Amino acid sequence: SKKFVLTLSCVERAGIVHAVTTFLFERGFNIEEHQQFDDGLRETLHLRTAFSGPSVNTPDGLEEEFRSIADRFDMKFSFHDETKQRILVMVSKFGHCLNDLLFRWRGGSLQGDIALVVSNHETHRAMVEAAGVHFMYLPVTPETKSDAEQRLLELVDEHNIDLVVLARYMQVLSDDLCRSLEGRAINIHHSFLPGFKGARPYHQAYDRGVKLVGATAHYVTAELDEGPIIEQEVIRVDHSYGPTALSIVGQDAEALALSRAVRWHCEHRVLLDRTSTVVFR
Amino acid sequence: SKKFVLTLSCVERAGIVHAVTTFLFERGFNIEEHQQFDDGLRETLHLRTAFSGPSVNTPDGLEEEFRSIADRFDMKFSFHDETKQRILVMVSKFGHCLNDLLFRWRGGSLQGDIALVVSNHETHRAMVEAAGVHFMYLPVTPETKSDAEQRLLELVDEHNIDLVVLARYMQVLSDDLCRSLEGRAINIHHSFLPGFKGARPYHQAYDRGVKLVGATAHYVTAELDEGPIIEQEVIRVDHSYGPTALSIVGQDAEALALSRAVRWHCEHRVLLDRTSTVVFR
């Protein structure tokens, strides 16, 4: 017996759930987890079903068989088996999110495989290689940026990467790259979103006397920091936190929010809906 | 078109979801919200479906028609329409939860109707009557306790009460009363559970130097404070909070946790499973 996950989104109509459950029932599958969200305002149905059944099935085969139903309801859908998502992590000098991801991956709770770490600095080579992961130094200057982005896309292909994680990667991606990675790149933003725009957000937070700091994990889109939100975390602070202390606390929030977003994505629990997400935890 | 909710629990088996969705599909219902949780450890399936369709239907009629499916899978189930749950609130001297419930009810966000407030003190008569709700003084002494509990059960019947809310009601209910109200009485406990046992919990919390205080809303069971947990809330404190300050903060947590538990119960989002609950928010 093998485990599968089906995710789908479509315009609300009668008969969708019945069609899906009949499809699975007829093939001898047992539904183990089923979540469904009818977004009345957007008139959209989102559904995630985890089921198990005959090992002879494959995601490709199921997609083929399911296509006639999908066409009838104009569904966006996909089937997955238990093959782990392959992750490429990008990082610059701040290593707290990278350390957290590596530790969870080795402990088995990340639900994805870290296949490669790419950085525009050599700072974290030792940490990455000690974890048994390949580290690639890919420097970026204004002149080489376009080439470096091209090289990144090649690496995504060569290593069969499913998900790119920007774990405090401090280079702005070009619009083209953002579009190429749409729905398969997650960024961690060092603030709530919307939040303090521009440089030195913790200095801005300090100037306003914030009493809570937070972090936002979101899908990468061409509009900087405007992508659909997957997860947010927040920690209480007070006036005694200067910019440095705020950033230390903020890093804890970042690591927590990012690792949850990555795990949920790898378990196919996050469904994109235009500027928003549905997260079936 | 009318709206309905079906909730059910049974042992996991193949075909359950298919049977339910077929039943609804054949009667022309449209599923608007569907949540399902397969508790692999307890081998139990819990399901909540909100659907709409022909106004000619009634909860009783649907239960009748559904019974053959329910028998086949040995389901515990119930159908509800949009009739609001009728609530009896019990209170003693602390009025913060009562005030909060009354305000939410008048604002329309409680999702139930407060039909009656019963208290062993006259303290809150004015507040209750100002809100247009009937207030009944029901004093309790060791001698009259049994009679008072009998009177309470009569009130539950006379007023067609669906849910009894103990909003800081400071009398211990007898085992018999707890059993009579099983699954339809919610208590707010002034602490996390498990927590500081016995009297003066905020003094105990102060003695240990707790850094967080919380509250737990749970179903009433014969075992005091051991009932299935519906919701918990927590607020950060520090050493400067003496017992009084701890209790003020704790009251905020109590009001929040209790009102959420009541709202979710009234929307049929809470499914009891032995000592635990499934909450489909």
Next chain:
Amino acid sequence: SKKFVLTLSCVERAGIVHAVTTFLFERGFNIEEHQQFDDGLRETLHLRTAFSGPSVNTPDGLEEEFRSIADRFDMKFSFHDETKQRILVMVSKFGHCLNDLLFRWRGGSLQGDIALVVSNHETHRAMVEAAGVHFMYLPVTPETKSDAEQRLLELVDEHNIDLVVLARYMQVLSDDLCRSLEGRAINIHHSFLPGFKGARPYHQAYDRGVKLVGATAHYVTAELDEGPIIEQEVIRVDHSYGPTALSIVGQDAEALALSRAVRWHCEHRVLLDRTSTVVFR
């Protein structure tokens, strides 16, 4: 024996604390609470001391005696006794913050006196008068705005108001009025700050798929929603919260943050420092 509070702010220099404690010691006062924050980045010292001693003293008398020390260190300072701050609450149609403030005031935990409620709507007259507080209807149109603001300032004078609380008052105050009330008017903002700018913030939050909603209590300044932050609160949500559900949860956060900000202000625990605050809880 009487209780007093001294708050002061000045540029950091050696000898300040020694001067203050010597002043109190020589007059037979006993320091009961002392908090001090040296803001190294802003090179500013903030201090709050609660002390008790001979009843013959008054805040005015102490200020007179303390002036030579204050001048030596160029201090901004004030003395307070236990006289309660007099509060004027302004409200429009949303009553959740008003209800919360009234309940805490009657329960004795607000630490200030609600002397008057002013509204541009009649919506909450009954609730206010039931609490025994004077309610004044002060309608505002573009034509009468200037007069209405003038009337408000007169009310502040006539009723000896110490603090104006904007408890979801939906009229934008003029720059002049903001300046007149500087440091003695608190607003609750229905979002984190910085946050979703402009109208319908909960619709914007819904569009982005936020996973946390919050509220910010801040001092009123001429720059809208840019005032120094006193307190923030946050509550977790998920994709199932539409704009209406987000606003219900947001209102809980608003009531909590605002009541804390008001209590701390009334206890002289909040010291303004340009765009920020120091809160000695």
Next chain:
Amino acid sequence: SKKFVLTLSCVERAGIVHAVTTFLFERGFNIEEHQQFDDGLRETLHLRTAFSGPSVNTPDGLEEEFRSIADRFDMKFSFHDETKQRILVMVSKFGHCLNDLLFRWRGGSLQGDIALVVSNHETHRAMVEAAGVHFMYLPVTPETKSDAEQRLLELVDEHNIDLVVLARYMQVLSDDLCRSLEGRAINIHHSFLPGFKGARPYHQAYDRGVKLVGATAHYVTAELDEGPIIEQEVIRVDHSYGPTALSIVGQDAEALALSRAVRWHCEHRVLLDRTSTVVFR
């Protein structure tokens, strides 16, 4: 110029703060941070002062000079300079807290030095040695327990250890060892305290349907899990979390609470008061 910290506790009496500030003022010290808490209920004053001044001073010298004041007020007190606290970490098989402490130490935000890791398992030797820290395997059986504890105390001496951190060390310490380490050993407990007693707390939490999981960092005392609480952390969960998922989330709470407790202890911000703590963050 050198930085120092003075912490002291004593029975409340007039003149204490004046005596302390005069002592520092006369020696040319500048107070940079001063926090004080008068615990009215316990009639105890706690005070922490961070100050800077002539480099010729030492903690020992200051203690000598201060002794006459301390004797007058019957103070418990100590002076510290910026010498980092030396930490011995004990761990068994769960490595999440150890990983978190090592990462923060290398990043410079732990405020103490990890001098040695001792474990009753070889599991984490590679991780520890990769971080450049000495790892010592110290197996424990019922027969060798007494010898192992003796060896531990020797290690504490040999390595000049200031603080022992039990980072999920799964051996119960003897009463004698607890007493020897009183006030200088911190444990992380995998639950709120008070909480689920006995084995498998996450199974117990699952059985009750808890909606929040937490962790408690506390000083080690002879009474198991009854030590003074330094910090607590909590994370929201729901019914979909089985025991394994609860423990993963719980581990995040554990790592956060423990690292904060260790940092605050190392900065001399935690003052013990019988069964409770005062934490001057």
